[in-house]
Amino acid sequence: MYHVMLVPTLNCPSNCSYCWGSKDNAGVMDIEIIELVVDWLKNYRDEPVHFTFHGGEPLLAGYDFYKKALPMLKEGLEENEAGFSLQSNLWLLNDELAQLLRNYDVAVSSSLDGPKDINELQRGEGYFDKTMAGYDIARRNNLPVNFICTFTSYSKDLVDEIFSYFLECGYNLKLHPALPSLRGDNSDPWALSPEDYGELLIKLLDMYLEHMDEIKISDFDHFCKSYFIRKGTVCVLADCLGDTLAVDFEGNIYPCYRFVEMPEYVMGNVRDKPTVEDLQKSEAWKVIQSFMDLVDESCKKCRFIKMCRGGCPYNALKSDEGHIKNVDPQCTAYKMIFEYISKLATKEMMVNMMPSDPSLKPVKKGGIMSLMIK
Amino acid sequence: MPILITNIKNNLINEAIKHVQAEMVILILNKELQADIHIPHRIEYLDALDPEKSAQIRDILDHALEEGEVELALEADAMGLQILESAKNYEIFKKKNILIAKNGKLDTFLACLC
Numbered sequence: 001m002y003h004v005m006l007v008p009t010l011n012c013p014s015n016c017s018y019c020w021g022s023k024d025n026a027g028v029m030d031i032e033i034i035e036l037v038v039d040w041l042k043n044y045r046d047e048p049v050h051f052t053f054h055g056g057e058p059l060l061a062g063y064d065f066y067k068k069a070l071p072m073l074k075e076g077l078e079e080n081e082a083g084f085s086l087q088s089n090l091w092l093l094n095d096e097l098a099q100l101l102r103n104y105d106v107a108v109s110s111s112l113d114g115p116k117d118i119n120e121l122q123r124g125e126g127y128f129d130k131t132m133a134g135y136d137i138a139r140r141n142n143l144p145v146n147f148i149c150t151f152t153s154y155s156k157d158l159v160d161e162i163f164s165y166f167l168e169c170g171y172n173l174k175l176h177p178a179l180p181s182l183r184g185d186n187s188d189p190w191a192l193s194p195e196d197y198g199e200l201l202i203k204l205l206d207m208y209l210e211h212m213d214e215i216k217i218s219d220f221d222h223f224c225k226s227y228f229i230r231k232g233t234v235c236v237l238a239d240c241l242g243d244t245l246a247v248d249f250e251g252n253i254y255p256c257y258r259f260v261e262m263p264e265y266v267m268g269n270v271r272d273k274p275t276v277e278d279l280q281k282s283e284a285w286k287v288i289q290s291f292m293d294l295v296d297e298s299c300k301k302c303r304f305i306k307m308c309r310g311g312c313p314y315n316a317l318k319s320d321e322g323h324i325k326n327v328d329p330q331c332t333a334y335k336m337i338f339e340y341i342s343k344l345a346t347k348e349m350m351v352n353m354m355p356s357d358p359s360l361k362p363v364k365k366g367g368i369m370s371l372m373i374k
Numbered sequence: 375m376p377i378l379i380t381n382i383k384n385n386l387i388n389e390a391i392k393h394v395q396a397e398m399v400i401l402i403l404n405k406e407l408q409a410d411i412h413i414p415h416r417i418e419y420l421d422a423l424d425p426e427k428s429a430q431i432r433d434i435l436d437h438a439l440e441e442g443e444v445e446l447a448l449e450a451d452a453m454g455l456q457i458l459e460s461a462k463n464y465e466i467f468k469k470k471n472i473l474i475a476k477n478g479k480l481d482t483f484l485a486c487l488c
Contacts, residue, residue, distance in 0.1 A: 345450035
């Protein structure tokens with residue numbers, strides 16, 4: 001399966017303190033671009049494709065856009081079994097849109113950084129109430145929503161409060177560390193250091209293992225699965241080149257949504273129906289390829305290389321101001337969590353081997369091993 | 375004939391082979407794992423584990439026990455735990471040394487699989 005992120009616009013009505021993914025007065029995708037995407041992908045790769053509508057705020061494209069785009073992609077790429085996700089703050093969700101998204105099994109994610117006071121501080125006044133209003137609309141239309149919780153240099157110290165909030169509300173979540181951006185420095189003060197992110201992951205994994213029947217934190221399911229099958233199961237833990245693409249409002253193609261509207265990372269345009277070989281000739285492809293080559297060499301002695309593949313090339317580019325000189329700085333965090341998973345797995349094995357050993361405390365049912373096969 | 379049953383996926387597997395002087399090795403891996411392990415031995419791929427799949431592991435153990443003396447060298451993951459759980463069904467594995475890949479080296483443990 002490959003993944004195409006459709007970015008209808010970089011405009012966004014919210015004003016989150018650490019956001020680097022939006023832009024004022026940005027253009028908005030016309031339905032013609034979706035027609036061109038279908039024409040392009042029909043002969044691009046003979047395998048399933050998953051689309052994520054991202055932004056900015058993708059719902060700014062409007063109901064009429066999605067009413068046309070979803071059937072166009074679903075039916076036009078029927079042989080590729082097109083599936084859909086959408087990442088939105090939900091402010092513009094209404095009953096009509098919610099029903100449309102539900103009818104096309106669109107997996108909706110929204111951002112929520114914890115209880116209202118933490119949200120207001122990090123995402124701006126009014127964010128929480130508007131997103132919750134959208135969430136209520138989604139619920140009454142049976143449209144499932146998962147939340148992405150961004151942890152910052154500020155909120156990392158409030159992890160107990162944030163976890164309790166999600167647990168009490170019964171919300172599943174995905175974790176996101178605030179990260180520096182190639183587009184500007186507004187996110188820098190909020191960025192989470194790799195060491196802090198690693199510690200946060202370890203603490204949250206312990207909390208998750210205590211409450212696995214009550215909440216789902218998909219990141220840990222992925223970390224444990226990746227550890228078990230020796231292969232990253234999400235983009236930041238895998239060789240993403242060619243398997244993840246993004247398309248902007250003008251039809252320009254990028255290696256990922258994080259590069260959208262950065263001209264130096266344009267790989268082609270949907271109007272030209274580029275083949276994989278065409279995209280491989282672009283400078284952006286070569287840059288990401290150089291990251292993979294660097295990982296092969298730099299990480300060859302790391303026992304976790306297959307599980308994380310050096311992390312995200314965008315983060316690596318940011319850390320060296322647009323050049324590939326090192327792997328993703330979050331490597332530190334990934335090593336910390338994989339080491340910890342390894343330690344917990346060994347402990348579970350030993351408890352099973354020597355149940356009467358008093359130095360080994362019993363492991364709760366449904367431990368780290370169960371996450372590996374979830 | 376010493377037979378090694380293992381799920382170890384790194385170069386510690388060679389150390390385990392040498393340790394038990396295995397003449398036959400059965401490496402049990404998850405089907406999703408694209409292994410690039412190159413050993414001239416049998417590799418069994420199993421689906422993501424569930425209670426029914428433990429029957430497959432027991433079949434492997436049954437056949438191996440008919441052919442020789444079976445030793446276990448396990449890595450701590452879901453497959454290792456499943457092999458261990460299956461081994462508990464056999465008297466022969468109770469109070470038997472088992473090799474465990476731990477912190478990048480092999481350790482021998484006297485397991486109490488009761």
